[in-house]
Amino acid sequence: MTTVLTPQVLVVGAGSAGVAAAVAAAESGAETLLVEATGHVGGTLANQLLEHSAGFHDAAGNQVTGGTGQRIVSLLQQYGGSPGHIPDDVAYTATRTPVNHAELSMCEAILLRRAGVTLMLDTAVVAVSTVDSVVSEVAVETAGVGRTVIRPGIVVDCSGDAVVFGLAGAALQTDRPGRTQPLSLTLKLGAVDFGPLLDYARSHPGDFRAGSHIGQPSDDHVNLWGFGALLAAGHADGRLSWRRTELHLAGWPTRGEAVLNVTRTVSGYLVLAEQVMQTVDWFRRYVPGGTNAYLAAVADRVGVRESRRILGLTTLTQEDVLGGRRSPESIGTGAFPIDVHDADAPGLSHTDGLRAAYDIPYGVLVARDFTNLLAGGRCVSSTHEANGSARITATCFTTGEAAGTAAALATLGGFDTHELEVGKLQAALRARGVIGARA
Ligand SMILES: Cc1cc2nc3c(=O)[nH]c(=O)nc-3n(C[C@H](O)[C@H](O)[C@H](O)COP(=O)(O)OP(=O)(O)OC[C@H]3O[C@@H](n4cnc5c(N)ncnc54)[C@H](O)[C@@H]3O)c2cc1C
Structure with a gap:
């Protein structure tokens, strides 16, 4: 018989965004299930051996990412797995945050456990059912175990590739068909x-x-x-x-x-x-x-630097990012340069440093055509150029945390993701230490 689970919040993908989303949702009081296709947490930053986590500060050295991302770094520092934020030798950005990859993964697991998140590893989303504008069921396959059906209150897609959006037939960005980063x-x-x-x-x-x-x-x-x-x-x-x-x-x-x-x-x-x-x-x-x-x-x-990006209620653009644009619906800030690699060029093909941080509006997390589906991390609603900044791990922590907190507020409050009062979300995020969550 197929097992059926009914978490209030389902988070898909245990990378930077998914860990922050699940910790935030569970700490906000929602029963939270996190499913991850591989056998470990940490996603790209931990398991693809990235040079360092980046994007915690703007060019002037002001911190722009706080909240769960900072808590992960602080815990890692306590265990000696990171020196914290140190000056960037090449001056590409003000700071960079080296991490020991294995210790990062363990520390993220510790925070998930402390928050009370239920974790299913080796478990991949394979099918999604919808009824009108609601994701009604998410089917997952666990290696060696079989299929589980999940009927979630809200789904937060932190898969990097917008897997749930794709399977649900939700709207996706179409600005660069077949021409993503190498x-x-x-x-x-x-x-x-x-x-x-x-x-x-x-x-x-x-x-x-x-x-x-x-x-x-x-x-x-x-x-x-x-x-x-x-x-x-x-x-x-x-x-x-x-x-x-x-x-x-x-x-x-x-x-x-x-x-x-x-x-x-x-x-x-x-x-x-x-x-x-x-x-x-x-x-x-x-x-x-x-x-x-x-x-x-x-x-x-x-x-994978770039794949599917969702089409949200709002889309972050190059102008927003380069102009340090403010938003009354800001759920946090980003400040990493627009860093676009071109498959045909031998160097970085496009790098734009930012003078100031930009706001990330709530709408970039919200599925346009579904009322219980959010995204966090690399696949948030952004143009190809804006994604060159928003895909950086510090910013993924921020968008994940906002999506997880929004999911918990919505499901516990009995309203959907389109009805959520952004002021309440901003207050909850500020209480969590998120920087730049304000009108
Ligand atoms: C080569 C390279 C170098 C980079 N260098 C840096 C750098 O130095 N510093 C930096 O900050 N950023 C860097 N980045 C960018 C950054 O690493 C990513 O954009 C960021 O880690 C994405 O985080 P995320 O949480 O959105 O997704 P990820 O960390 O990729 O997590 C997604 C998770 O979802 C899981 N998943 C996927 N599909 C399913 C499914 N069907 N069911 C269940 N789970 C699923 C995956 O297994 C994964 O664990 C680099 C990226 C690349 C590719």
């Missing part, structure tokens, strides 16, 4: 000798991003963006089959660990796997300090 497979090297590596960077300033602060081997964390000459040499001798003019290296020198973001394609895993091995070979041969480096870990799956 895919990457991030890799972590061990046994990197940072002495020679940092000496090389210091003696080749023209090969690294202007403004780079080159750290010391005794530093806990370093951030380097460059290596263009060495990449060109690897490309010229045929060791690197794709062309990049720069790579991003986030290192933990005292541990000899370096995360490299350099692979890039639109073709998928098999191409990326070869690029990973070519990178390891290139690093050993060309990068000073790289002779003994080995592949310590690879992202648990292909990193």
Whole structure:
């Protein structure tokens, strides 16, 4: 017989947005079920080995992300899994927030447990039923267990790919059919000798991003963006089959660990796997300090920068983001540069730094055509350009937290997501420490 569950709030996806959404919904008093397709929490930030969490501060150094995102960082700091927000060596942003990936995942699990969230791992959403403008049932499959039917009060889609919206037939953005950002497979090297590596960077300033602060081997964390000459040499001798003019290296020198973001394609895993091995070979041969480096870990799956984005009651645009636009319906703020990678260009194709933070209106979370469906994280209602900023993890914590809090308020108050009084949501978010939730 099929099991049927009836949580007040169902959160789909346990990445940055989903963890924040589930913690917020449960702490707001709603029975909350979180389903996650993989066997672990943390999503892209934890399991795809991102260089660092980014977007917590604006260009002037004012904090723009608080709430559950900050609580996760603080807990991680208590356990020694993060130094917290530190200045960004390459001055791309004011701060960056390095995280130990495994410890991040564990700390997020601790917060979920403390909040009273029910978690189903290895459980993927496979079908959605709707009645008029309501998502009535969500079917999930748990590996080795089978199917469960969930009849939720409100669904918060934090799958990154807007899975529930897609299966429900909800409206999606159509501004870039088939032309989203390219895919990457991030890799972590061990046994990197940072002495020679940092000496090389210091003696080749023209090969690294202007403004780079080159750290010391005794530093806990370093951030380097460059290596263009060495990449060109690897490309010229045929060791690197794709062309990049720069790579991003986030290192933990005292541990000899370096995360490299350099692979890039639109073709998928098999191409990326070869690029990973070519990178390891290139690093050993060309990068000073790289002779003994080995592949310590690879992202648990292909990193998707952009896929489906929902069509909400409001859509965040490039003008909103670049203009630092205010909204009376603000549920939080974002301030990360518009960071758009182009599959056809060897560098970053489009980067716009922001002078001021922008407000994120409640409407970007709300399904236009359903009254119990919200989104948080990478798939919120945004144009391709605006998504280049809103997809960053600090902002995903914020939109997830707002969607989870809104879901709890709606289901406990007996109204739908379109009827929710945004002033009440803003007050609840401010009480949770969210920055910028105000009229
Ligand atoms: C290569 C790369 C480098 C990046 N670098 C940085 C960086 O340095 N700093 C930074 O802050 N951001 C970076 N980003 C952007 C950022 O990582 C993502 O946009 C962000 O993590 C998305 O968070 P999310 O919570 O929306 O989704 P995710 O963290 O992707 O979480 C979605 C979760 O939903 C689950 N899921 C999906 N489908 C289903 C289903 N059917 N049923 C159940 N669960 C499902 C997934 O398994 C996953 O755990 C990078 C992205 C990429 C791809």
